[in-house]
Amino acid sequence: MESSPADHAKSEPFHTVTPLLESWALSQVAGVPVFLKCENVQPTGSFKIRGIGHFCQEVAKNGCRHLVCSSGGNAGISAAYCARKLGIPATIVLPESTSLQVVRRLQGEGAEVQLAGKVWDEANLRAQELAKRDGWVNVPPFDHPLICVAKCLGAKTVAARALACTRESKILSEVVEDREAVDAMQRFLDDERMLVEPACGAALAAVYSGLLGRLQAEGRLGPALASVVVVVCGGNSIDSRELQALRAQLGRS
Template sequence: VVAGMEGPLAECAKGEHFHIVTPLLESWPLSQVVDMPVFLKYENVQPTGSFKIRGIGHFCQEVAKKGCRHLVCSSGGNAGIAAAYAARKLGIPATIVLPEGTSLQVVRRLQGEGAEVQLTGKVWDEANLRAQELAKKDGWVNIHPFDHPLIWEGHGSLVVEDSEAVNAVQRFLDDERTLVEPACGAALAAIYSGLLGRLQAEGRLHPSPASVVVIVCGGNNIDSGELQALKAQLGQG
């Protein structure tokens, strides 16, 4: 942790993510439509309502570590909301620049996250130019809605989660001779990956719990063939 860093920035430096691990569930109706298993990753339960917090949140944390003092973004959609949320969590001011015709609902949503909203120009291109101009100020950083390696890296956590869950399902099958659904994999991965130990070391869990209970999901929507297919899709074949 950087000397003198306190509060939200200190948590950022410890590697705390702003996104959560979301469920991966099979959709039987969609599976019937395409005649193959279809799984849904429920990113709508993220704190900002979309997967954008993964990439945008990671980007904001990284630039904050390098001394960013003000974030600016030209998106009024999911990327802008993610930027405003991340800025609030980091304790850094955020300015969201949008076209003049932006709805009051969007403006209020962003202001509710603590962001300053500037309305400039008639189209997004003009608002984006204004955001780029603001980002020239010392300590200001512009957040592109999607086009930056740090954002791509953050979004990669989606694949990591699914991969860890599938690995946990396979290991649980080997250990307990019980096949469970991928949705159960997240809880099992918390055991196999050492997450519980890390949480104990950070003081976020009791150092010596009497027991740990893992809710094991049923296996009606999974079989060995589907498990192997999932592993192949994730490059684990």
């Protein structure tokens, strides 16, 4: 008996193996080879399809009949994409501040969109209520063992696994200015012809702003780096007009 497309979707990974590319432009800035892990070319536009795809496949195997996710963007898009591939409905609960661009993308994936609250925590409470319905499963945007560690800029608490990583490995946590992140977005667009969200701009700013060199000068980072890898996490909440609006807001236009 032939398997259905939904059965096939439960076994084949939803994410793709993304390229690791050397960037000449960023290598010139850093003084060492800089490689880009291009998660922005995932089918959902960001790295979040990796963990969320695995989670959705597992709950579908266990009888889930409806997925619900609280997300202001990339996690919700990944959940909606998985639901469509699995042939089950999805409800995505978003903060009221979510852009129309993201709402349309979710609806294009066939998901029902609900707006609840001003911040992610409030939308998440609504998603948890919906998940109490029979056959419904809540898809955590970032904090679950099957999903592992992701980022959630609107969350007020740290994922348990992310906190554990700080105790297991040497991690330097640094803050970059908004203007540095937005400047990095523009430079990256010019250098590599890729448009990414501010969260990715923050990672790129570690190279473009000279942060790596400052950490080396302070003795917090080794003086001889063999190479640097930047995860280009991607993102859906950005277009050329939004980038220019951010630049104008920060006085960078």
